Amino acid sequence: MRKPSIPKRPSELALFVLARLVVAGAAALILVPLAFMLSASFMPASDIVSIPYRWIPDGFRWKNYLQALAGNDGSWLYARNVLNSLVVAGAVAATTVAISASVGYGFAKFRFRGRNLAFMAVMATMMIPFETVMVPLYLVVVRLGLQDSYLGLILPFMASAFGVFLMRQYLLGFPDDIVDAARIDGCSEWRIFRSVVLPSIGPASATLAVLAFRQQWDNLLWPLLVVQREEMKTIPAYIVKFAAEKSADEGAMMAVAVIASLPVFILFTTLSKYFLGGSAVFAAGKE
Template sequence: MKIIKGQSLLVDVIIWALLIATALLILSPIVFMFTASLMPARDIVKMPYRWIPEELYLDNYAQAIRGNDGSYIYPRNILNSFIVAGLVSVTTVLLSALTGYGLAKFPFKGRNLVFLLIMATMMIPFEAIMIPLYLVATSLNIQNTYIGLILPFLTNAFGIFLMRQYLITFPDEILDAARIDGSGELSIFWRIILPNSAPAVATLAILTFRSQWDNLLWPLLISQSEEMKTIPLYIVKFAMEKHTNEGAMMAAASIASIPILILFITLSKYFVSGASLYSSRKG
């Protein structure tokens, strides 16, 4: 599709050059992270910067995992991030699919009001309710636990919206046929609806995983012990230290980024469809 018609070869070349230069500029900080993670600290600040490390200096990774005095427990923090992001993805998918299905396929009095109320929660920013949530967590005595880390994110309005939009076009005949065959409603949901929403489920699971992997604010409020910290808190700890080893900091950042970049490269279409979904939000 042509939006700007290549009027001449010159325009064409300029556009290619601009795109390539922008791509290089945008990617360079990521490349910097990985290369710096493989350099001794003194080489990181040596100008001109060597974009290809001379040797692989793996001490940074050892230091990122153990810390200078061997007291860091990065593997535990990584495990925590996997546990929290994984569990939140599962609950978000299940609850959103359940609710989205109910809203899409079951007419009941007040359905529109329910949908409207759920959509209204999109307007309540987490940042505005974090303090009351924190007080709730303290009164339930679940600060510094996995339950506490997960509870405020069990589902979200975007996920419900996504599942509802996806399921609204699901053929009713299939559902009715299953009912006539004597399937219960829950088994229809489990055996027919969930498997048939794979693209929406995958998109939602991946977006949820990514956003939990990124979550700083909530763990900052309720993870108190080192054992309950997640990756973002660990990186903050690195950055806060006065004489931090830059190479080790980038090694920690690289470790934090590798799982999510692998997801992105292998499943990029779900990331992209997740982003473009917003533009069809009106539907």
């Protein structure tokens, strides 16, 4: 790799300067609304719409966060809804990794009749948009009596075709010799999967877990369908209700947004490799 040195040719110098200016400008512009969310979350509503906007709040107005958690009606449901989101997104991440690993392992390391057909059948489901099947899925959940329950929120997302694809690709590169050696040592198939295969798929699991967690953290449509009771709502549904109320205070709205974003931003800063890598892997899977 060359060391960054200032180029001499005029066109290269222009690129050198322009690239830095444009990228820095774009990054700054993109970060402005995030900075706005943070600064406004500490301001009274009257300051948020003051002209010109003052970026540094006069003081830290924790009252916004209290109101965000208490809600406009003082029901304190937001904390419960955040917990619901954590439970649902966490459970979906865990089951997606577990089921995808098992199915991916079966497809990658075993030969059986109908394997290719089964694999194609799973891959084809990637083409089905959730919006097309949401009404039948809703009817299934109603028939099972699972409205307003965690299981109802989790059930349709417990496995993902992309996850199966990712795990299979990853395990195709896993040496057969290790599996065979374990077999010769008398390990049962189940134990081989649990103690030999599972521990070795860390990076793929992390990528998949992050992806699945984020998708459910973001999910609004499905909870709108299956949840009516306020205490079973997840964060996105709570936010819509909170923001639509006439008495909603802009400062409290931004506090709601900050609270909703903290967990994913903590994940992002600690696991950024899997976020950025995950996007690329996800795209590669669609290629």
